[in-house]
Amino acid sequence: MIRSYKVAFVALFVGLLALTVFAVSVNTYRHATRVSLDLSADILSEMSAKVVAQTSARFEAARDMVEINALLVGERGLADDQALLRLFGRQLALLPQIESLYVAAPNGDFIQARSSPQSMTRLIRREAAQGEDPSQATERLVYRDAQFAPIARINGDATYDPRQRGWYRQAVAAERLQWSPVYQFADTGERGITAAVAVREPNGSLIGVVGVDISLKSLSQFLSGQRIARGGIALIVGADRQLIAFPESVELRQGAGSGTAAVDAEMSAVDAASAAVTAATDAGLPRVEDLGVPWLVDAYRQDAQSQQRSAINRAEYSLSRTNGQRYLAQRQAFPPSVGEDWELMLVVPEVTLLESARRLFSEAAAISLILLLAAAIAVSFLALRLFQPLKRLVLNTELIREFRFADVKRVPSRFAEIKAMDEALWKMSQGLRSLEKFVPIDVGRRLIQSGKRAEPEAEVRELTLLFTGASDLASLCEALPPARITELLGRQLDIFTSTILRHKGTIDNFLGESILAFWGAPVVLEDSVDRACRAVLACRDAETALHADWAKSLAPGEPPPPLNLFSVHHGRAIVGTIGSRQRMSWTAIGDNVALGWDLHQLNRRYGTRIIISGEAREHVAERYWTRRLDVLPLNSGARKLEVFELIDRRDRMLAPERLEAISHYEAGLEALLEADWERAEAIFQPLADRDPTDFAVALMLSRCGTRDACFWPGLAGPGDDMLSGPFVTRPVASPGLSLDSEDRPAMTTTDPKG
Secondary structure (H helix, E strand, O other): OHHHHHHHHHHHHHHHHHHHHHHHHHHHHHHHHHHHHHHHHHHHHHHHHHHHHHHHHHHHHHHHHHHHHHHHHHHHOOOOHHHHHHHHHHHHHHOOOOOEEEEEOOOOOEEEEEOOOOOEEEEEEOOOOOOOOOOOOEEEEEEEOOOOOEEEEEEEEOOOOHHHOHHHHHHHHOOOOEEOOOEEOOOOOOEEEEEEEEEEOOOOOEEEEEEEEEEHHHHHHHHHOOOOOOOOEEEEEOHHHEEEEOOOOOOEOOOOOOOOOOHHHHHOOOOHHHHHHHHHHOOOOOEHHHEOOHHHHHHHOOOHHHOEEOOOOOOEEEEEEEOOEEEEEEEEEOOOOOOOOOEEEEEEEHHHHHHHHHHHHHHHHHHHHHHHHHHHHHHHHHHHHOHHHHHHHHHHHHHHHOOOHHHOOOOOOOOHHHHHHHHHHHHHHHHHHHHHHOOOHHHHHHHHHHOOOOOOEEEEEEEEEEEEEEOOHHHHHHHOOHHHHHHHHHHHHHHHHHHHHHOOOEEEEEEOOEEEEEEOOOOOOOOHHHHHHHHHHHHHHHHHHHHHHHHOOOOOOOOOOOOEEEEEEEEEEEEEEEEOOOOEEEEEEOHHHHHHHHHHHHHHHHOOOEEEEHHHHHHHOOOEEEEEEEEEEEOOOOOEEEEEEEEEEOOOOOOHHHHHHHHHHHHHHHHHHOOOHHHHHHHHHHHHHHOOOOHHHHHHHHHHHHOOOOOOOOOOOOOOOOOOOOOOOOOOOOOOEOOOOOOOOOOOOOOOOO
């Protein structure tokens, strides 16, 4: 049955794949052909717009040149003909598409510079003497080189009168610059158009007519230089299907383009308005029908009803068919400022546009056949190898359910689905493993294996509580930028966290820069106090090494990070999932938790680093060096709380002087508690003289002076002077310690004992 299933699986997969490939190929080819045509139409539309813009730019440049020259003539007149000729020469060098620049005076004088067919200047003067015919004129031609330097001069009589030309009459009759219809230039015989404007005095008298010639040959050369798809041709067609410009490679039918007489002869007999109409319809230009390329003619004959729109940019185009081949054509109208009823037409053979697509489809068909064969082999291999990684995935699922994350192994596979399942299971195992950073793993295992929804639930346990916190974070925040503070505290918290976890502690919460950790839940530990003391001493030693390393990298003026203060307390507390049904936290609460925090704050008053409660010391008195700091009254007054300074492990010997100082301090404290003020003062005074930085001794001397044995060390008692020291007392909420006064003294120093 397994083999039959595999064969059926392979046959079904290969059959469906073959059917899919065939259907997709046919549909893709049909749609791709349409998309290719639409894309080609969009490309041709963009190209048409580009060609129209570039052609229009030529006309705009010519118009700007005419208007600039008109302003110059209006200011300086026509007297300095040489200056005008030099100006025209420089302008022709800047705009090679312009054939000629000139200005004609009302008396028939003519100043001209032209670049085609050869660079030359022309000056016609009509200066009639007394009794002579004013129609007689002299003409001076100067042929010039590429640098506009003269190389030959010819003088003679002039027969050309610009006042008889259509462009002159059209400009004089109008108020603004005028473009002439297409006509034949008198000096070169080329067809072109003229932009001319009349220049007048403020009183309205005519100064002259400034003009510029653009030959259609230059437009044809411009079209020839355009890079269109292979076999594509660009045409500029005017009114009545006249060919304004077309590539030089396109031939005309024999006898085409003879036309009638030049427009100049027609314009001499009619006014400017009628001459424009006549010229537009009869300029001796060939028409589209005169082209020797039949498919161009057929493409132009497509009417508006055959126009199509691309699905991408909605560009209009038409498809024509000639001799079994299809051609795509796209038209773009020129702005009226260039030519009335002018349009650009691009025609490209469809086979050129689809050549790459058809080649790709042929290659795709061959590749599809190869892929079908490869797919059959691959599916067979898949059927053989698929179930082995699936089996391992099932095993990983069981291991995750049992919280055996170390035994979860990655499943190597080349299949995306199996890799996705493996990645999901791996991330799940790592995510659940991360619970150790938030919730003890035993708690997490119990919650998941129970299969029940987490509900608020807690119990009373004997806990050993550990608190840490910076002694003076406020001054550090004022001196350093947030990024630097985050860097320093982050490294410190990393070290403290790893140290606590290494000693099997449970981190309850991070309170800013402070840490609350405890031992005894969720797993009961017989040596919880010993573990807490070893952890807090290890944190202190690690902090010392860390501060020594930081001291090497402190910037000038940057204060050193503040030392941390620690407390250890042992007592009963409520521990479990505390919170609402929507959001809960596995934590410890109760009076002993608050008392542990207050003990941590007491370090500020005694100038110590680590304070442990009497309840905690009872469990470790034989294993650690401690100093009995004080006895504090509790709220109820029924009992008092002893507080000790945790100094070090007993396997690390202390100096005899230190041991003697501890013994004398505890004897003095006993005398103070018995109200034997003189004896207590006699004991504390030598200790203060020996070590002025021991602020616990200074505090005891202050109490001897006030004769107050019952004293909450966060408050000033009767007659108690404020002592200077390194730690500033700040308000502490303490449900466990009695508060008998509203005044809180402050202490500052630079080196707390620890």
